[in-house]
Amino acid sequence: MGAHQERRRRRRALLFLVLGFAGIGGLLRLWIGPLPDPEGLFGRAPVPGVRILDRQGRLLYEIAPPHQGGHTWVPLSRIPRACVQATLATEDARFYEHPGVDPIAILRALWMNLRGEGSPSGASTIPQQIARALLLEPDERTARTLRRKVREALLALELSRRYGKDELLEIYLNTVFYGHFAYGLEAAARTYFGKHAGELDTAECALLAGLPQAPSRYDPLTRPEAAEERRQQVLRLMVRHGFLSPEEAAIAAAERLRFASVPFPIHAPHFVMAIREALAAQFGEEAMFQEGLVVTTTLDLAWNEAITGILRHHLAEINRPRPDRPGAGARNGAVVVLDPQTGEVLAWVGSPDYFDATISGAVDGVRIPRQPGSALKPFTYAMAFDPHSGPLLTPASLLWDLPQTFIPAEGEGYQPINYDRRYHGPVSARVALASSLNVPAVAVLEQVGVPRLLDLLDRLGVQLPGPPTRYGLSLTLGGGEVRLLDLTAAYAALASGGRRVTPILIREIRDRHGRWRARAEPTPGPQVLDPRVAFLITDILKDPDARTLGFGAWSPLRLDRPAAVKTGTSSDWRDNWTIGYTPDWVVGVWIGNVDQTPLREVSGVTGAAPIWHAVMELLHRGRPARDFPVPEGVRRMTVCALSGKLPTPDCPQTREEWFIEGTEPKEADDLYRRWRIDRRTGGLAGPDTPPEAVEERVMIMWPPRAWKWAQENGFPLPPRVEQEGGKGAGGLRWVSPPAGAIYRQAPSLPPEAQRLLVELYWTGERIPRSVRVEIDGQPWMEWTSPPYRAWWLLIPGTHIFQATAELEEGEVIPAPSLRIEVR
Template identity: 40%
Template sequence: MRAAVPTQTRRISPLAVVGLTLLRLCELALLGVLVGGLVGLAVYHFYSRDLPDPGRLATHRPFETTRIYARDGQTLLYELFDAGQRIVVPLDQVPWALKAATIAVEDGNFYDNPGVDIRGIVRALYLNRQGSVRSGGSTITQQLARNVLLSPEERGEQSYGRKIREAILAYRLSRQFSKDQILSFYLNEVYYGNMAYGVEAAAQGYFGKATRDLTLPEAAILAGLVQSPTELNPLTNPEATKERQRIVLDLMVKQNMLSREQADVAFATPVQLRPSRVDIRAAHFVFHVREQLEQQYGAELLRRGGLRVVTTLDPAMQGLAEQAASQHIAELQQRNAHNASIVVIDPRTSEMLAMVGSVDYNNQTIDGQVNVATAPRQPGSALKPIVYAAAMMAGWTPSTVIWDVPLDVNGYKPMNYDNSFHGAQRLRLALANSFNIPAVKALQFTGIDAFLDLAHSMGITTLQERDTYGLAVALGAGEVKLLDLTTAYTTFANQGYARPTVSILRVSTNHGEVLYSYTPPKGTQVLGSKGEAIAYLISDILSDNAARTPMFGPNSVMRLSDDRPAAVKTGTSNDYKDSWAVGYTPELVVGVWVGNTDNSPMQEVAGANGAGTIWRAVMEQAHAGKPPQPFERPASVEEAKICGSTGLAMAGCPDQIAERFVQGTQPTPKPGQYITVTVGGDGSCLATDLTPISERQQKTFLLPPPEARGWSGPPAPTQPCPAPPSADGTATPDGPDVVAAIDSPASGATLGSTISVTGSAAGYYTLAYGAGQQPTTWTPIAEGLGGVDHGLLGTWDTATLPNGMYTLRLEVALPGNPPQATLATVRIDHDRLAVRLTLPAPDSSFAVGTSVQLVAETNGPVARVEFVVDGQVIGSATQAATWSWLASGRGRHTIEVVAVDVTGQRTTSPPVSVLVQ
């Protein structure tokens, strides 16, 4: 048998392995290139189908115009047309600065790319896939292709397919036209805002000069407008324009077009705007509508797509508003008031019927092109209805008593318009008369956050920097827009239901296709579960002519003819820079501002004698011939009798008045709010056993908080009436000046368990207490021989007594004289509100920058808890009683918490000292 021959394995050298590998890779790469090329070719042919001929660019003609109509669909307000707005200029008349600035900000590689920036497209695709802000990656050539060659409908698409078609067109344009031709087409086509298409119209429209005369600072501004011409409009938003100019100049430096010194000089050079006159009906309203249309449909479709827009504007209402503004400003010019703005809204639909942005759009002296209706200004007292609405949502009523007395909150000392204090004021009177201090206290009660939340839900779009506002915001320290504030008042007129104010009824194409049609929604109830009732009560107070008479008189501008119900509030900012009046009937809401666009002060033009006069003129004319309509009172509002002096529903009150309340919120008397005592003579002294029965009478007094004493009118008497003459007709012999007096506790005080009673007793005395305000039985506390002068009379242990009202009696007997007595009525409340800080612990130490958790604890329900560090309120909590404090400032710091109950009473915790190091 033949042996098997062993096989020999063939060895392959490493060099051969590498060679084979490279060969395979090359084959794969070649295959990939072929496949990629085939795919790319297929994509190119697929998206090239039906593409327009790039040659059309040379014969491009103006597009179809968009028309904006009044609400009747017939009255043309404005036509977005090209005629007179585009003037073609050759490229050699365009200064280097504008060409360079445009290329720097729009397409830095313009002269080098083939019409498409591949890196820009890849970057845009990456950012879009990552969910970042949409990045277009469009070159100047692509923008030109999109704006001129694609249809208006396709321009508005946000799709990769449109991007590919746009890129193909741009590539073809670059092969058919030179770069200078493309740049010339672009500069004559692009939209610069303010109805200016092309550089020549923009140069004349903004600067009043030809393109060839533009300076570098002006060129940088124009080049920066292309990205967002409405938002960056230098006539209406100069701050944003200036920021954009800096970006353009920086890009020119980055691309070595300018030196840093040249860019800085250009940025610092002032630019004089010389806008051209625009003949247009309701110009500010039209531009307000245009801005909304651009946001919804894009600028290109708006200016090229031939849209038909029917707005909410009522030409008759607009006309009478313009006339009222012009007429009354002419009368106020001698007091340095030169401008006015008006907004009129139908509260039943939230449709804007008129908008006067200034008295003369074309008057450059008053900056007439600035729309003051959408410009933030300080509203003064016109914000107060929102403050009080928030307070009502938190439990206050129209009869809640607020003390209008001197107030000092960490150095902030608000004053009233008349520099006076008015003592106890029911909420109705405080709001109707526009007293400042009660409004600040109402904001203290609700908390700034709750007020801002309500304001924003009602339509206020400003007041966003919460940490910067203090209590002065209740008096208009923040800035709001007239349109926003009028919208907020519309919420009151609409029973608490908030809706955005609309200015467009219908948008359709030139073929009749309806793109948008407005149907009024019910809105969102923003005043809470009792919103309809609260809205009605605010309307009832603001239309109460009798309530506001003490400050404004019975026949102010706020009172309409035929006593037509109209709720209105005026406002005046500091130094008379802004005069406001916003008010409404069930059919109409009118907001008016008077002042100067440059914020210069007027000469004592307040809300009533400035904006108020225009408000009344518009209201009277708008309602002429129409019967007065009352504010509809919801079933959840009921009427009750209250005591005018105390705001409480009390039997036997001598000054009873009718008040309206949310059902179930009528204020019932609570211990500590008032005291009823038996007085004698003229009512200035307490009746004693010696006072004739015929001279005794019961009298009720409101018990003021400590800070209001001295401002609250005649206090409850604390001294007994003098003894009557003796039987033989001679006067009872006089004794010491002070026979009997209780110093502490004072009448009306709320007390805890063990009480030290101090005072004076000239002779033998007995100290006793009885239940209620007119006890029939007395329980002894202490007795003594007398001779006590403002000292301790006795110690009263109330630990076993139930909560309630009690009366202390000090009776003193002097030889040869009948006994004399004095009384003090107090409240025992073992469950009174208490608050303490549980974290941090006393004497804790923290490093600078540590977030310290502050935790408070109360023994009952509260409206809110305020956290105070070194006397400054740093936060307010309405839910969990916690707050985070960022430890700063080395050294000792004192932390306290203040609990505020639903009646507005405040209790402060014992202070806790901590060390920051």
């Protein structure tokens, strides 16, 4: 009896257990929901494409939905082995070992994420990615939920049960998204390299295999450095998993890739690619095809095509060899046009020919980072003119374009030189900026501070790569990389009175039924610069007289209307820029080579400027000339032309200058001095000089650091200066370092890399037998002939520099001692 009851109790418990599991299974099935049938991978109904129009309604391109239109299926047997191996190494190295889900990869990814290291290959297997991309609905694919992961894993297991490994790999390689409308390897090969998938080599396969995880982040056409880093990572993974030897990987890593696309009907292709990225970011990669979107952009197709023709024509002109110079060797160029009031992009030409593989024409010159040369100088001066920070300068301020040594954060000191390899002595801030002189610009940035310039650029929308500590004083001369689009928008802020201008590409988006999905409503951006500062910079950049020193009286920078403009040439001759604006339009031009090949004998004013000039003429044809409005709070007054101070009777030349109210000069000119000269001796007249021998002369009172320049350029020194140095024998003067200077060591650099240029010069006819320098009372350097120049290793502390010159007859002439501090 007891045994019978025990059996009944066990049967009931087993029944409850079965029912419990069945209930849990039912709840799980209910939670998971019905799964799509893997047999219907390509059985879904076609969806409409996305139509992209210019601002007048002209069709630029219709984007076909994924796996429709011209999609070409390539059998696995015709796909290069290197592409298969690169894909497996990057996406699913255990593809042929797991049943569709890889628990080892999941655990590894979880461990690396917990350690904050990230994972070069995610935990999702190739079957899981197929399930997500082809079987789940668009809104579920991007959901970060446990339910989606479970459904994806179950579908991956079912796919692996129904299909063979090679079949799944073929499906993946023919359907995965590589960016730029390219679904599948054949489309990617045609899009990026202008060839068939079967023609790809190992280096090209490695680049393509790295794209699916983040096509926009690793886009080689807009982010070439990130794409190259990703390609190198894929090659390392191929070595790690035994697909390549280190020697084979090194050969592939050294290969220089050329990018182009197979021609297809499209207008403004670089612009269309940017639109597609914007739509994908706003609606999702798949969801944007569900509503049959019609996108009206800001682009003017007629202007865009005309500007493309201008770019091609002028590149051909500067590349044509002539008897007096070789061709420039400039294969690439880009032009962008903005409306400074709305931010709308009217033209976007990323290269002379999108489909030309020999110039990597598919790479978008509007968006790739390049060195801007002097094109950042206006923002350096804008900080110095800002009344809320001093100001440090006005457009009339006297600056000195003389040899000068700077110690940047990069380490070893350097002496900037001008494009014409000459120094121009005393110049106004107006002339220094308009004529793009380098030494004054670096000196101004030293006063302003690199962090403040970086902050201003950031607030204007100009993003520079890397940490702020990477940049030093060379930043104002182009020591960083920026995008043409961003820098042109920053100049648009100058044209719009100091307000940030954000480029707008899309005017409106409607669905297939004509209903609005999005509409641009341009509003004024935040006030980044004081409008009075923006006006001062604009007035300088539009001043043809102020730029004559650097560019001549007549250059391509001059239009038939007021136009503010600035050029830029990178120090290694790889980049040419011209960016300028009127009240109506802002135009940015870059020319160079995508592969970083230097240009030959061409600068911003001879390379990019003629293109800018021709584009400006096109845009303003038939438009009345307009000048820039004068904001409240500025006034114009007369100053002494050279010193920028109030004129005196001795000032030989005056000029008109703009000032922000409250910054006007209050001191009288003290650069010009009246001297009583004894015409018999040429020296100062004394009490015993007969009145008839006294002559009054007005001469410039040169500061000591300008004496050498004045003598070399034929300017007389005042008699008192000439008599310094002991009985007219001559004088020894410091060029560098300046007395009282404070230098800061860069903690990120080794001490041996941080040096200071020590230089002296002699003002006399007889050359000294020797020149000696002592530092802190200890002998440091001796020269027996000029130049008297050497580098001194920076040592923290206060230091006393003393120098003497010994003449042939034994007379010793000292230079004034000076004190500096190193922190």
